[in-house]
Amino acid sequence: MTRETEPLTIAIDGPSGSGKSSVSKAVAGRLGIGYLDTGAMYRALTWWCVDRAIDLGDHAAVAIAAADLPLELSADPEAQRVVVAGTDVTAEIRSTAISAEVSKVATNTAVRPILQQAQRDRMAAITAETGGVVAEGRDITTVVAPDALVRLLLTASEDARLRRRSAEVHGSADEHAIAATRDQVLRRDRDDSAVSQFTVAADGVVTVDTSDLDFDESVEAVLAVVASVAGHASTDAP
Numbered sequence: 001m002t003r004e005t006e007p008l009t010i011a012i013d014g015p016s017g018s019g020k021s022s023v024s025k026a027v028a029g030r031l032g033i034g035y036l037d038t039g040a041m042y043r044a045l046t047w048w049c050v051d052r053a054i055d056l057g058d059h060a061a062v063a064i065a066a067a068d069l070p071l072e073l074s075a076d077p078e079a080q081r082v083v084v085a086g087t088d089v090t091a092e093i094r095s096t097a098i099s100a101e102v103s104k105v106a107t108n109t110a111v112r113p114i115l116q117q118a119q120r121d122r123m124a125a126i127t128a129e130t131g132g133v134v135a136e137g138r139d140i141t142t143v144v145a146p147d148a149l150v151r152l153l154l155t156a157s158e159d160a161r162l163r164r165r166s167a168e169v170h171g172s173a174d175e176h177a178i179a180a181t182r183d184q185v186l187r188r189d190r191d192d193s194a195v196s197q198f199t200v201a202a203d204g205v206v207t208v209d210t211s212d213l214d215f216d217e218s219v220e221a222v223l224a225v226v227a228s229v230a231g232h233a234s235t236d237a238p
C-alpha cells in the first residue's frame with residue numbers, strides 16, 4: 001500500500017485546553033474522515049458510575065462498569081453525540097461536576113486497558129467506514145495507536161490554555177474566571193500525568209505549539225503536518 005492509499009489514521013495527544021477536540025474535529029471534517037474523542041469515553045464512564053452511585057474510589061467496581069459500559073458515540077465530527085444506556089449525555093459529560101471527577105476514573109489502571117482496547121476497536125470500525133480517523137486524547141500516540149500514520153502532540157502555554165478554557169466555560173478570561181478554571185486544567189493535567197505522558201512528544205511524534213496561533217491557524221498547521229507525513233490534502237477550502 002502506498003501512503004496515499006493507506007488508511008488515514010491520525011493520533012493527537014495534548015494537555016487540557018491545547019485545542020485537541022476542536023482542532024481534531026475540524027481536521028477530520030476537512031479530510032472527510034471520522035473522529036474519536038477518547039476523553040468523552042472517560043467522561044461517559046464517569047457519568048455512568050456517578051449515575052449508578054458506584055464509588056469512584058472502588059477500582060474494581062469502576063473497571064467492571066467500564067467493561068459493561070453501554071456507550072454509543074457518533075463518529076461524525078460535525079455532530080458529536082454521546083449516549084449512555086439510552087440517555088443523551090453529550091452536554092452533561094462536559095459539566096464542571098464531571099470534569100472535577102474524571103481523573104479518578106482516568107487514573108484507575110484497571111480501567112485504562114479496557115477503554116484503550118475499546119478505543120482501538122472503535123478506531124478500526126471508523127476507519128473501515130470512512131477511510132480514516134482522527135483520534136485524540138492523552139495516550140493515543142503512545143499506547144492506543146502508536147502505529148498511526150500521523151502522530152501529533154498539540155501543545156500550548158499554560159496561560160493560553162487557561163484563557164481558552166476560561167472563555168469556553170465562563171464566557172470570560174478575566175482574573176476570576178481564570179482562577180475558577182485552574183482546577184479543571186492544571187490540577188487535572190497533573191493528576192492525569194501520573195498515567196500518561198502528554199507533555200513531551202514521544203519518538204516520531206510531531207509537536208504543534210498553538211500558543212500563538214488562532215483556531216484556524218492551528219487547523220492549518222495540523223493539516224500541513226498531515227500533508228507532509230501522509231501526502232493527504234484536505235478536501236475543502238477553509
Ligand SMILES: Nc1ncnc2c1ncn2[C@@H]1O[C@H](COP(=O)(O)OP(=O)(O)O)[C@@H](O)[C@H]1O
Nearest residue numbers: 016017018019020021022164168213214215218
Ligand atoms: N489555537 C486556538 N486559539 C484559540 N482558541 C482555541 C484554539 N484551539 C482551541 N481553541 C478554543 O479553546 C477551547 C478549548 O479547546 P479544546 O479543543 O476543547 O481543547 P482540548 O480538547 O485540548 O481540551 C475551545 O473553546 C476552542 O474553541
Ligand SMILES: Nc1ccn([C@H]2C[C@H](O)[C@@H](COP(=O)(O)OP(=O)(O)O)O2)c(=O)n1
Nearest residue numbers: 016017038039040042102106137138139192
Ligand atoms: N486518552 C485519554 C483521553 C482522556 N483522558 C482523561 C484525561 C482527562 O482528565 C479526561 C477527559 O479528557 P478530555 O480530553 O475530555 O479533557 P479536555 O477536553 O482536554 O479537558 O480523560 C485520558 O486519561 N486518556
